[in-house]
Amino acid sequence: MYLANLSEITGSLTGRENPTLMSEQRSEVVEEDVVQQEPDLLSSALRYAIFFVIAFALTGVLYLVVTNVLDPSAPRTAAEAQLVVVRNAVKTNPNSGANWADFIRALTGVKQYDQAEKELENARRVLKKSDEQRLLIEIAGQELLLAQQKYQEAYIAGNTAIALEKKVRETVVKEAAAKGLRIDPKLLGPEITTGVYLFHARAAGALEKWDEAIDSLDVAITYTPRAANLYFLRGDAYLRSGDKKNATKDFKAALKFDPQYTAAQVGLEKAGESK
Amino acid sequence: MSDPSLEAPDTAGLEPDTTGHYETETVTEVVDYRRRHWVLSLVLVLLVLLLGAGAYYVWRVSQPVGAPQGAEADGMEWIRSIYGWGELPTQLLVSPTDVAMAPDGTLWTISSKTTIVGFNPDGSAVRVLPFERGGQPGQVGSIEGLDVDEAGNLYLADFGLGKVHVVSPTGTFIREYQAQLASEVAVEGDRIAVATLNGIVIYDTQGQVISQFGTRGNQKDQFDNPHGIAWGADGNLYVSDTLNRRIKAYSPDGRLIYIAPKSMETAKRAGVQAGREMTGTPQTPYQVPSGMTRDAAGRILLVDPFNFSIMAHDSKTGTITASFGEFGSADGMFAYPTGMDYDTGRDYFVVADTANNRLQIVRLPGSGGNALQSALRRLLDGPVWLCLFPLGLLVLALMLWYLKRRWRNRDEPQHEVPK
Numbered sequence: 001m002y003l004a005n006l007s008e009i010t011g012s013l014t015g016r017e018n019p020t021l022m023s024e025q026r027s028e029v030v031e032e033d034v035v036q037q038e039p040d041l042l043s044s045a046l047r048y049a050i051f052f053v054i055a056f057a058l059t060g061v062l063y064l065v066v067t068n069v070l071d072p073s074a075p076r077t078a079a080e081a082q083l084v085v086v087r088n089a090v091k092t093n094p095n096s097g098a099n100w101a102d103f104i105r106a107l108t109g110v111k112q113y114d115q116a117e118k119e120l121e122n123a124r125r126v127l128k129k130s131d132e133q134r135l136l137i138e139i140a141g142q143e144l145l146l147a148q149q150k151y152q153e154a155y156i157a158g159n160t161a162i163a164l165e166k167k168v169r170e171t172v173v174k175e176a177a178a179k180g181l182r183i184d185p186k187l188l189g190p191e192i193t194t195g196v197y198l199f200h201a202r203a204a205g206a207l208e209k210w211d212e213a214i215d216s217l218d219v220a221i222t223y224t225p226r227a228a229n230l231y232f233l234r235g236d237a238y239l240r241s242g243d244k245k246n247a248t249k250d251f252k253a254a255l256k257f258d259p260q261y262t263a264a265q266v267g268l269e270k271a272g273e274s275k
Numbered sequence: 276m277s278d279p280s281l282e283a284p285d286t287a288g289l290e291p292d293t294t295g296h297y298e299t300e301t302v303t304e305v306v307d308y309r310r311r312h313w314v315l316s317l318v319l320v321l322l323v324l325l326l327g328a329g330a331y332y333v334w335r336v337s338q339p340v341g342a343p344q345g346a347e348a349d350g351m352e353w354i355r356s357i358y359g360w361g362e363l364p365t366q367l368l369v370s371p372t373d374v375a376m377a378p379d380g381t382l383w384t385i386s387s388k389t390t391i392v393g394f395n396p397d398g399s400a401v402r403v404l405p406f407e408r409g410g411q412p413g414q415v416g417s418i419e420g421l422d423v424d425e426a427g428n429l430y431l432a433d434f435g436l437g438k439v440h441v442v443s444p445t446g447t448f449i450r451e452y453q454a455q456l457a458s459e460v461a462v463e464g465d466r467i468a469v470a471t472l473n474g475i476v477i478y479d480t481q482g483q484v485i486s487q488f489g490t491r492g493n494q495k496d497q498f499d500n501p502h503g504i505a506w507g508a509d510g511n512l513y514v515s516d517t518l519n520r521r522i523k524a525y526s527p528d529g530r531l532i533y534i535a536p537k538s539m540e541t542a543k544r545a546g547v548q549a550g551r552e553m554t555g556t557p558q559t560p561y562q563v564p565s566g567m568t569r570d571a572a573g574r575i576l577l578v579d580p581f582n583f584s585i586m587a588h589d590s591k592t593g594t595i596t597a598s599f600g601e602f603g604s605a606d607g608m609f610a611y612p613t614g615m616d617y618d619t620g621r622d623y624f625v626v627a628d629t630a631n632n633r634l635q636i637v638r639l640p641g642s643g644g645n646a647l648q649s650a651l652r653r654l655l656d657g658p659v660w661l662c663l664f665p666l667g668l669l670v671l672a673l674m675l676w677y678l679k680r681r682w683r684n685r686d687e688p689q690h691e692v693p694k
Contacts, residue, residue: 046318049322051672055668056326059668073360073399074357074358074359074360074399075359076339076342076357077340077341077342078604078606078631078633079341080340083340084367088363110340
């Protein structure tokens with residue numbers, strides 16, 4: 001608009017008018033336009049900009065309040081549904097190590113590591129009086145550290161969990177003996193012991209401590225002798241430590257329990273033998 | 276030191292005076308004016324960037340945990356799942372068997388056979404109607420299927436009581452139809468089709484029977500536990516003849532148009548009895564065809580719980596044209612889905628994923644919806660609308676600003692140059 005006025009004015013000056021008079025009038029008019037319009041141009045733009053920013057912020061806040069989108073009242077995905085279920089289980093029975101372990105695992109599964117660490121600490125505080133329940137959450141803690149690729153910490157946590165597992169086992173056996181019962185230690189939660197040693201082996205393997213990894217997997221296989229993945233992991237540890245003979249044996253054992261185990265087939269080929 | 280921009284003034288749009296010179300003062304002011312224009316443009320660009328950044332932030336933080344990214348290999352696109360109307364165990368869906376879209380976009384489903392729940396398209400709950408189980412008026416037996424009419428009223432197929440209840444969206448019982456072992460209901464205008472154990476019954480809105488066809492069996496005009504029924508765009512009625520593992524098409528006057536697959540004739544000649552397991556009859560691609568719907572392209576779609584999939588059909592021939600989905604509990608997978616419906620406005624399908632205790636909203640290729648309209652409506656159902664509203668405000672603000680300037684310039688006295 002301003003440029004149009006300006007062009008119109010300057011255009012009217014060309015050729016046919018009194019140059020002196022026109023020049024004075026033009027300067028006067030242009031100056032008046034500039035003085036009256038230009039400060040308004042910027043200030044009104046800024047006013048609208050501020051209005052827009054405020055409207056944007058208010059709309060955002062209104063949307064968040066109305067929809068509660070950042071804190072949905074109901075789960076929207078399978079992962080959120082799983083979290084809801086396990087969180088409810090913890091609320092219902094906070095003295096259950098299994099419930100806490102499921103909760104920590106679910107958080108780990110969706111990569112909410114910070115929250116998982118907080119819940120792990122909460123669980124340790126709540127379950128501090130029960131070694132048996134605490135063992136369950138320590139296993140979940142091992143998984144959390146492995147998921148975060150904190151292998152050194154996972155290795156240390158694994159050693160702690162192994163010590164705790166032995167203590168729990170001895171306690172249970174002693175308590176049974178006091179009642180005149182004799183219990184086969186292998187029958188005491190084999191999946192728990194397997195978990196403790198498996199995750200320790202994974203951490204040791206990540207740190208290339210192959211002998212320790214093999215030792216832990218030996219124990220895990222003793223408690224769960226039909227798990228293909230345990231044989232594969234031990235075969236892999238043997239292979240990486242240069243023991244192809246035992247590696248081949250373990251890869252074959254893994255394929256015996258799971259003939260479609262692709263990684264074991266590949267491992268077998270690496271060990272120098274075909275299936 | 277003088278401003279460099281003044282040393283080579285931009286004189287475009289100006290004309291020199293009769294002496295061939297530009298007015299230095301005028302040129303300076305024009306340069307200042309243009310500089311202010313640049314500042315204004317910069318402010319606007321920054322605002323748009325702020326809008327984009329804010330919207331992106333909200334979009335990121337509002338993304339559900341564990342949501343699958345991108346479309347599945349078969350082209351199916353997961354939009355969202357609905358697991359319940361709260362976090363308490365009593366507020367989660369339990370074995371939803373059917374789902375129906377209301378004209379206003381409300382999504383109704385059945386939980387625990389007795390509770391009807393309505394959701395907004397964004398997954399938030401609209402209303403929960405927990406009915407008492409029993410045989411008295413206002414009570415229900417076991418609701419298997421439901422549909423919604425144009426007024427938004429709910430039609431509930433009550434398998435347990437052998438009725439179809441007509442209920443307002445607030446839960447008030449309006450009327451009921453007697454329909455023995457009703458498993459599914461489909462409403463189209465003033466016609467209400469009900470699938471029963473033995474066949475199909477079509478009612479008018481007052482509950483009068485218009486037509487009834489079929490008996491129990493596996494012959495041409497017989498049915499065995501039909502669990503899916505849908506009105507086609509052509510006015511024909513399509514039925515999932517569930518335990519006969521076939522689909523059938525009927526004209527509005529009840530004339531059989533086709534049975535698909537045609538190879539079912541082989542099973543009939545082999546003397547397979549209705550209701551028995553049809554082991555060894557591979558002529559049918561179905562396991563137990565169930566909930567049905569039609570899409571904007573006129574296709575007939577059904578869910579097959581034991582195939583864990585949605586199957587799209589050419590409505591004219593009954594030929595399967597596409598199949599979507601696989602077994603699993605992750606979002607975008609199905610575990611024994613039994614019901615489905617189509618939202619024309621948003622061009623998506625809602626599936627009652629029964630064994631996963633959830634509803635899943637998915638888009639399927641070839642559904643034929645109005646792409647622009649449906650995309651806009653889907654956007655408005657999600658957090659992205661947060662961008663649209665401020666953007667509208669920005670445009671409005673700019674328009675007001677422009678109009679205000681024009682109005683003021685018009686009111687100012689014109690500087691007439693004497694000739």
